[in-house]
Amino acid sequence: MAIIMIEKHAKNLILTVQDYSIFSWRAFMNLFRPPIYWPEFLVQADIIGVGSLSIVVLSGLSTGGVLALQSAATLSAFGATAITGQFVSLTMIRELGPVLTGVMVSGRNASSMASELGSMVVTEQIDAMRALGVDPMRKLVTPRIFATIAMLFFLTIVANACGIAGGGLVTVFMNHQDGVQYFSKAWEALRYPDIIQGLVKPLFFGYILSSIGCFYGMRTTGGTEGVGRSTIQAVVWASVLIIFVDFLLTQVLLTFFPPL
Amino acid sequence: MIENSGQSEPDATTGPVLAFHNVSIAFDGPPVLEDVTFSVAPGETRILLGPAGVGKSVLLKLANGLLRPDQGSVELFGEEIASLPEEQLFPLRTRTGMVFQEGALFDSLTVRDNVAFQLIQERVPDEEIDRRVRDALSFVELEETFDLYPASLSGGMRRRVAIARAFIRQPELLLYDSPTGGLDPLTSTTIIELIVKERDVYHTPSLLVTHRIQDAILLCTHRFDPAHGHMIPLPQGETDAGTTFLMLEEGRLIFDGSLHELVKSTNPFVREFLL
Numbered sequence: 001m002a003i004i005m006i007e008k009h010a011k012n013l014i015l016t017v018q019d020y021s022i023f024s025w026r027a028f029m030n031l032f033r034p035p036i037y038w039p040e041f042l043v044q045a046d047i048i049g050v051g052s053l054s055i056v057v058l059s060g061l062s063t064g065g066v067l068a069l070q071s072a073a074t075l076s077a078f079g080a081t082a083i084t085g086q087f088v089s090l091t092m093i094r095e096l097g098p099v100l101t102g103v104m105v106s107g108r109n110a111s112s113m114a115s116e117l118g119s120m121v122v123t124e125q126i127d128a129m130r131a132l133g134v135d136p137m138r139k140l141v142t143p144r145i146f147a148t149i150a151m152l153f154f155l156t157i158v159a160n161a162c163g164i165a166g167g168g169l170v171t172v173f174m175n176h177q178d179g180v181q182y183f184s185k186a187w188e189a190l191r192y193p194d195i196i197q198g199l200v201k202p203l204f205f206g207y208i209l210s211s212i213g214c215f216y217g218m219r220t221t222g223g224t225e226g227v228g229r230s231t232i233q234a235v236v237w238a239s240v241l242i243i244f245v246d247f248l249l250t251q252v253l254l255t256f257f258p259p260l
Numbered sequence: 261m262i263e264n265s266g267q268s269e270p271d272a273t274t275g276p277v278l279a280f281h282n283v284s285i286a287f288d289g290p291p292v293l294e295d296v297t298f299s300v301a302p303g304e305t306r307i308l309l310g311p312a313g314v315g316k317s318v319l320l321k322l323a324n325g326l327l328r329p330d331q332g333s334v335e336l337f338g339e340e341i342a343s344l345p346e347e348q349l350f351p352l353r354t355r356t357g358m359v360f361q362e363g364a365l366f367d368s369l370t371v372r373d374n375v376a377f378q379l380i381q382e383r384v385p386d387e388e389i390d391r392r393v394r395d396a397l398s399f400v401e402l403e404e405t406f407d408l409y410p411a412s413l414s415g416g417m418r419r420r421v422a423i424a425r426a427f428i429r430q431p432e433l434l435l436y437d438s439p440t441g442g443l444d445p446l447t448s449t450t451i452i453e454l455i456v457k458e459r460d461v462y463h464t465p466s467l468l469v470t471h472r473i474q475d476a477i478l479l480c481t482h483r484f485d486p487a488h489g490h491m492i493p494l495p496q497g498e499t500d501a502g503t504t505f506l507m508l509e510e511g512r513l514i515f516d517g518s519l520h521e522l523v524k525s526t527n528p529f530v531r532e533f534l535l
């Protein structure tokens with residue numbers, strides 16, 4: 001009995017991976033083939049980009065502040081509190097900025113994509129769209145993916161800036177250190193490879209969170225309960241995959257841009 | 261065994277608008293439809309009867325390629341669509357109109373944008389869109405809903421908007437999925453009147469799915485009177501010659517014929533359904 005259950009789950013998992021691969025490949029190819037629905041892209045860019053700005057600013061400020069607090073406590077043991085700025089800026093730009101922004105945006109937008117598209121599936125709006133001769137992949141999925149990739153790139157830059165600013169505020173007002181030293185160290189430590197690493201990651205994370213959100217939304221079954229299930233799966237898988245892909249990407253990027 | 265009067269034979273010159281040949285489909289279990297064969301000729305209205313859960317809506321979705329059969333073939337406008345890639349199905353689907361069970365209106369769009377959905381995709385000028393939407397809404401007597409959102413419409417109004425959306429481009433085939441399901445008798449009659457009006461004014465071939473025999477009989481025994489602008493009964497004993505019936509029992513087509521043949525059928529399932 002247990003073996004049958006394991007076999008069933010394994011088959012379901014393989015089938016889901018296969019379906020996702022086909023879905024994400026179609027969605028990716030649609031990015032380069034007309035028609036591209038620009039008005040839908042702009043609407044989604046507003047929802048995803050402008051709509052997520054507040055949570056990205058807040059989480060960036062807090063994360064930078066926490067990094068400054070924690071690092072100052074540790075670095076003071078070695079008499080190296082002067083490099084707090086370097087620590088915060090490198091950590092934010094190379095890792096925490098892209099990953100935190102990806103996870104925050106997936107919590108907000110992968111869930112909303114899954115629930116919105118899932119509701120459309122269970123109320124036959126997706127079938128109605130197909131019956132009216134419009135491809136829902138192009139009309140609904142591709143603009144969301146396109147907009148998420150573009151907006152996550154800029155949101156990551158905002159998160160990085162806020163993180164460094166948050167670290168600066170903590171350094172000056174709570175750790176009572178020199179602000180000029182903090183920001184000059186934060187600036188001096190940065191190299192182009194660090195910035196490239198930090199800006200390549202959101203492109204992948206944006207694609208992952210939006211394609212997962214749309215994928216689970218479009219394969220919703222089972223009425224309103226199914227919509228809830230799709231939403232949970234979308235957020236969980238998008239967050240897990242972002243962290244896992246971050247690990248793989250870091251490995252690859254460190255090969256191309258080895259640390260000094 | 262299918263009872264067949266032969267009335268549904270396609271027009272020899274133009275061929276059927278829609279034809280099912282030995283179609284079967286299953287979803288992780290026993291077949292939902294098994295060996296279904298029938299056709300819809302130009303100008304013909306076919307009413308598919310059957311209780312809930314016999315595969316009526318599945319059959320309708322097979323008709324325009326929203327679902328694909330496991331076996332058999334479906335011909336839409338003379339093209340075999342069962343194996344056609346999705347991209348090639350979209351242009352064919354624009355030639356059909358479909359009314360879904362609950363209307364399936366896009367709830368983020370106004371009634372105007374819902375009805376004009378296809379026209380907007382085709383980048384028709386706004387002035388023309390407004391004019392055609394007002395014409396379509398006038399046909400279903402809902403001009404006042406132009407700027408409203410579907411959430412503010414009643415169930416019956418949603419179906420009427422869905423009908424307007426289905427025929428705004430004058431489709432070559434109309435598919436109705438239980439258009440009166442869940443509606444009160446008065447609203448159901450309004451919807452049936454619209455379908456009769458569409459049939460008698462535009463003569464669009466259609467396939468209508470319903471489990472309500474009273475609606476089917478109403479459709480068959482009435483005609484639209486353009487002089488008075490409403491539906492009137494045909495003389496006693498007469499039925500609309502172009503309106504014929506199909507009946508499904510557990511996924512199999514058990515009847516194909518006219519209303520007279522339906523009421524005279526000796527099939528126990530048909531007898532029970534008619535009671």
